[in-house]
Amino acid sequence: MSPRGVGSIAEPQVLETSDESGRRLIRISGAWNLQALVPRLPDLDQRLKRIRDPGEALWDLEDVLTMDHLGAALLRRSWGVSDASRIKARPEHQPLFRRLDASEPSRVSEARSTPHWWFLPSQWFMRVLGHLHGLVVLLGFLVLECLRMLAHPARAPWREIAANLYRTGAQALGITALVGFLIGVVLSYLSSNQLKMFGADLFIVNILGVSIIRELGPVLAAILVAGRSGSSMTAQIGVMRVTQELDAMSVMGIPHMSRLVLPKVIALAIGLPLLILWTNAIALLGGMVAAHAELGLSYRFFLDTLPSAVPIANLYLGVGKGVVFGVLIAVLACHYGMRIRPNTQSLGAGTTSSVVTAITIVIVVDAIFAVMFRHVGLGF
Amino acid sequence: MADPVVEISGLWTRFGPTVVHRGIDLDVRPGEVLGLVGGSGSGKTTLLRQMLGLERPWRGTVRVFGIDVNACSRAQLASVRNRWGVLFQNGALFSALSVYENIALALRELKVVDEDLIHDLVLSKLRMVGIEPQHARKTPAQLSGGMIKRIGLARALALDPELVFLDEPTAGLDPDRSESFVKLIQELRRELHLSVVMVTHDLDTLVSLSDRVAVLCEQRLLAVGPLREITEIDHPFVSNFFRGERGQRALEVLEDLQRLMPI
Numbered sequence A: 001m002s003p004r005g006v007g008s009i010a011e012p013q014v015l016e017t018s019d020e021s022g023r024r025l026i027r028i029s030g031a032w033n034l035q036a037l038v039p040r041l042p043d044l045d046q047r048l049k050r051i052r053d054p055g056e057a058l059w060d061l062e063d064v065l066t067m068d069h070l071g072a073a074l075l076r077r078s079w080g081v082s083d084a085s086r087i088k089a090r091p092e093h094q095p096l097f098r099r100l101d102a103s104e105p106s107r108v109s110e111a112r113s114t115p116h117w118w119f120l121p122s123q124w125f126m127r128v129l130g131h132l133h134g135l136v137v138l139l140g141f142l143v144l145e146c147l148r149m150l151a152h153p154a155r156a157p158w159r160e161i162a163a164n165l166y167r168t169g170a171q172a173l174g175i176t177a178l179v180g181f182l183i184g185v186v187l188s189y190l191s192s193n194q195l196k197m198f199g200a201d202l203f204i205v206n207i208l209g210v211s212i213i214r215e216l217g218p219v220l221a222a223i224l225v226a227g228r229s230g231s232s233m234t235a236q237i238g239v240m241r242v243t244q245e246l247d248a249m250s251v252m253g254i255p256h257m258s259r260l261v262l263p264k265v266i267a268l269a270i271g272l273p274l275l276i277l278w279t280n281a282i283a284l285l286g287g288m289v290a291a292h293a294e295l296g297l298s299y300r301f302f303l304d305t306l307p308s309a310v311p312i313a314n315l316y317l318g319v320g321k322g323v324v325f326g327v328l329i330a331v332l333a334c335h336y337g338m339r340i341r342p343n344t345q346s347l348g349a350g351t352t353s354s355v356v357t358a359i360t361i362v363i364v365v366d367a368i369f370a371v372m373f374r375h376v377g378l379g380f
Numbered sequence B: 001m002a003d004p005v006v007e008i009s010g011l012w013t014r015f016g017p018t019v020v021h022r023g024i025d026l027d028v029r030p031g032e033v034l035g036l037v038g039g040s041g042s043g044k045t046t047l048l049r050q051m052l053g054l055e056r057p058w059r060g061t062v063r064v065f066g067i068d069v070n071a072c073s074r075a076q077l078a079s080v081r082n083r084w085g086v087l088f089q090n091g092a093l094f095s096a097l098s099v100y101e102n103i104a105l106a107l108r109e110l111k112v113v114d115e116d117l118i119h120d121l122v123l124s125k126l127r128m129v130g131i132e133p134q135h136a137r138k139t140p141a142q143l144s145g146g147m148i149k150r151i152g153l154a155r156a157l158a159l160d161p162e163l164v165f166l167d168e169p170t171a172g173l174d175p176d177r178s179e180s181f182v183k184l185i186q187e188l189r190r191e192l193h194l195s196v197v198m199v200t201h202d203l204d205t206l207v208s209l210s211d212r213v214a215v216l217c218e219q220r221l222l223a224v225g226p227l228r229e230i231t232e233i234d235h236p237f238v239s240n241f242f243r244g245e246r247g248q249r250a251l252e253v254l255e256d257l258q259r260l261m262p263i
């Protein structure tokens, strides 16, 4: 047996001659393994295709030094039917051809069935229905779990709730502060310039107060949390599906709802309103600093005027929206997490959908709130 | 004698404070099947990972095909990686790809093999490991544990490597399948001059396949040699492993074999 080291690669060769009786004879020699073939494959393939053996030529493979399945498959393709009487291979190479022959009859279709474009709208509709159905079921379970928790407070998953509150709330303080502060500065700077033209400098407090407390604070915090915690919740549940941890929980009698979903929903329902208060405060601070620099408004004046300029209803509205957004983000994240199939691609797709949907829904729901409460807290 | 395909010298592995290997020296000779045995957690998988360049030695060197896997160029590493195949302990199939695509992946990566050839090769590989073609379109999540093992083996063999690393290849297979696994490896050795490094707890597989056995114990290599010599060693691990009731039965078979075909 010849060694198969890199040093011993002999070029794979095809030589066309004829034997004594004038029959076509094709001599194959050299190394016919992957190492030797890959650099020369297109040329060799061309050469073999040109031979075009309809099934009568003799093939002499006795001089082949080494061969593997790639070489065997390549050669076999050019002589059509393996026929022991006209193909002479070394005994140690014959099993390669036998193996390829044995799997010949079966074909695996590569094409995935793609439906006619006509079915696409109905498919899309069914998908949306599927999501709605899943969400309704999830919400129903959640309500039941909440009731059960109220009935037996001692058995509620307090540790998980606290852990989630820390991860989704406390650890988001930094990023929300940074974004809030910058938005406050920018907003205040732009508004100050406009107000200066009308000599209406003092209204900066009203503009900043209402826009931040009523709209920007809640939406900013919700979007940041959706991107940060929503994605991690979906990915966590998804990985648990991939690694069969969800199944392990089921057979141990630990319901997914009460251990995985409920703590996340409760944690965000508490955590997001708190984060909103924090974002509001920092954004107003940023606005106050910028107003001081731009308009020379004193901090004292800003803080004194704020309560009278912004009706308290705005604060309640903003915080109330926070509770709704928190529940929505957590429920959507868990919903998408539960739907992840046990493979990595589905994991990626599910996480993306979860974040995109959560942000979209937050903005849509915010618009609904704006319409519903248009008579509240605006002072007219 | 030809140069060893794998050459480990003075290898130490550390994870933080825990030392897994203390000065391991081991050669894998071309064309041999080296069985690697040792208690659970003795560092067999980690030793394989060292040979694959997936862990860095704390001290010592690992050479595969004469190339130091931790200090070589990308081109060298790429050429080494086309010449070996690996079956991971839990299969490590790509979960987003179908069975067919898992096996075809390495062939497609070569960029020169056309789809017709790939099709023939994939089907023959599936057949080699005894998987029916109707499973080719399934994804790994739809397969049984034993099927995942066998498809992992087919993937490891996709490029007809010269050297294969098998981490517990027969764990999770029924005895019949283990038998055909043994047959397959024996055939491939004849046809392709294959070298094999195999971690296993399965004594029957060890007896029927391995030319030499390496025993890992207490962070060191206790012994390396033909199975017959290893079983003579006076050490608690060895006597438990080979001379327990199960071991005894497998060894009787070995002795019968040797009586029939004296080596």
Ligand SMILES: Nc1ncnc2c1ncn2[C@@H]1O[C@H](COP(=O)(O)OP(=O)(O)O)[C@@H](O)[C@H]1O
Pocket: B015, B020, B038, B039, B040, B041, B042, B043, B044, B045, B046, B047
């Ligand atoms: N990435 C890692 N970090 C820390 N310790 C590890 C790591 N991988 C393995 N170990 C430890 O190394 C030891 C050997 O593990 P392993 O090689 O998997 O054993 P086995 O012989 O059963 O295959 C174990 O004690 C394990 O805890």
Ligand SMILES: [Mg+2]
Pocket: B044, B045, B046, B089, B167
């Ligand atoms: Mg292991």
